[in-house]
Amino acid sequence: xxxxxxxxxxxxxxxxxxxxxxxxxxxxxxxxxxxxxxxxxxxxxxxxxxxxxxxxxxxxxx
Numbered sequence: 001x002x003x004x005x006x007x008x009x010x011x012x013x014x015x016x017x018x019x020x021x022x023x024x025x026x027x028x029x030x031x032x033x034x035x036x037x038x039x040x041x042x043x044x045x046x047x048x049x050x051x052x053x054x055x056x057x058x059x060x061x062x
Contacts, residue, residue, distance in 0.1 A: 015022035
């Protein structure tokens with residue numbers, strides 16, 4: 001996804017209200033949309049993905 005949409009990586013930095021405002025807004029929206037268990041899974045997935053090499057892209061499907 002990053003290869004196809006490189007602007008997403010820095011989208012928060014280019015936010016009109018700044019990166020902190022964007023992060024806070026996204027966090028509030030996620031708290032409204034997801035229950036605590038779902039948020040826990042998303043946090044764990046985020047940590048896992050940040051530990052993976054960015055070049056690793058699967059093209060063979062799920």
